[in-house]
Amino acid sequence: MPSSGNSYKVRLLLSLLDLPCEIVDCEDATLEIAQARADGRLPFGKVPVLELDSGRLLPESNAILLYLAQGSHLIPADPFHQAQMTAWMFWEQNQHEGVIAVRAALRNYPSRAHLVTPERLADLLDRGHQILGMMEQHLSGRDWLVDGGMSLADICLYAYTHTAEERGGYDMARFPAIRRWCARIAALPGYQELFA
């Protein structure tokens, strides 16, 4: 789904690791996505989905990242660093995505317009600034989320964070460490933008 941060995570990883993959676009609220769902090609009803050469289907963006990055430098060798990485990835799905991505979706997808209320947008703004504040505090004085170097945690959190101002309406001037971290990722060899 071209506009989805969860899909972008996977595209960014594929590009950073230079892995070959055919990308099939399924934008929100289109016939393509309805058809994919009807065909049973979306095991959990959502995108992205990774289809292997064998035909096996894997849902969930963060599970796809872990699967594709096996053996690469993006999964720390140290078991505790690896656990810190997965902790950030679960936190992203439980706390960050349900606020930052949801506010962006409410503001950008016409199909969600009927769910928008001023109270809901205000609540998501306030909670999102708290969530970004937690990342800001952690990234102050650190280059990457996990000790030991860049990892999947950075790719995972970057997806919805780097568009939090433009798409979500968050005030990123408050978060200079996050902005430096975003610039660090955007400067990586093989980096690809959300809308490439």
Next chain:
Amino acid sequence: MPSSGNSYKVRLLLSLLDLPCEIVDCEDATLEIAQARADGRLPFGKVPVLELDSGRLLPESNAILLYLAQGSHLIPADPFHQAQMTAWMFWEQNQHEGVIAVRAALRNYPSRAHLVTPERLADLLDRGHQILGMMEQHLSGRDWLVDGGMSLADICLYAYTHTAEERGGYDMARFPAIRRWCARIAALPGYQELFA
């Protein structure tokens, strides 16, 4: 946190694998949890947290499960089965926990009473039945969530599913495959109840 499904996942795994661990209770809305937060012992502001002998702290229940179960039979050796396992675990944090656990919390914790509205409870009931319906469909004709045997995905999803009726008010009579799966888990050697 004795009443938390996220904490219970970790206790259940420790018991199933017979791993030694000192358990420190921090119930919701108590002085203990406020103190733990003030002391910087809750890296992401929430429980459970695993503290290693070295003093290092690991948040996020599902990251703790993955860390503690390394090398055990609860993490499939096959990389695709492992990816299916983590897919269910991310889905749990993104879809299941934010509905099933949230409805249970609204009904059971006095500290959440001010967040309860009839519309919100009705919405969470409807969405929860859809989520449980997805698990029911998947578990019909399967013993465990992931092909190849019981895994962390079952422990992870069991935590809030097995109390969905009693604490969440969901109608589990609709989901016979889930009920058989719950009974399978409750019969495991080393099984421990939520309130042991």
